[in-house]
Amino acid sequence: MTNTRTALAASLALTLAALATGAQAADAAKPATEKCYGVAKAGQNDCAAGAGTSCAGTSSVDYQGDAWTLVEKGTCTRIKTPKGYGSLTPKEKK
Structure with missing residues (x-):
């Protein structure tokens, strides 16, 4: 159960980081x-x-x-x- 939560938390963190990086790239392209x-x-x-x-x-x-x-x-x-x-x-x- 702990491994599942850890994996889920890591996945969520990576997704949020990717979204933030994508938003910054879009702003830089304007x-x-x-x-x-x-x-x-x-x-x-x-x-x-x-x-x-x-x-x-x-x-x-x-x-x-x-x-x-x-x-x-x-x-x-x-x-x-x-x-x-x-x-x-x-x-x-x-």
């Missing part, structure tokens, strides 16, 4: 991201859509300069929209 302002379509921002808005999905116009979305790190300023390129900081309203 690309780094950064906030990119002025590239989201209306209602598709991740957060920060200016005064009077609560957060995600609240931008009121396409490419709103003070609304951001997460993009792969290093790509923001290369994203071209009809209103110009993406920005790492909020854009001033024109």
Whole structure:
């Protein structure tokens, strides 16, 4: 009986360790991201859509300069929209 419990405990410990290692590998595989302002379509921002808005999905116009979305790190300023390129900081309203 003791051998069975020991084997079960060892098996459980190995399973938990494998799950933890798998979760860490999945996190490492995700690309780094950064906030990119002025590239989201209306209602598709991740957060920060200016005064009077609560957060995600609240931008009121396409490419709103003070609304951001997460993009792969290093790509923001290369994203071209009809209103110009993406920005790492909020854009001033024109």
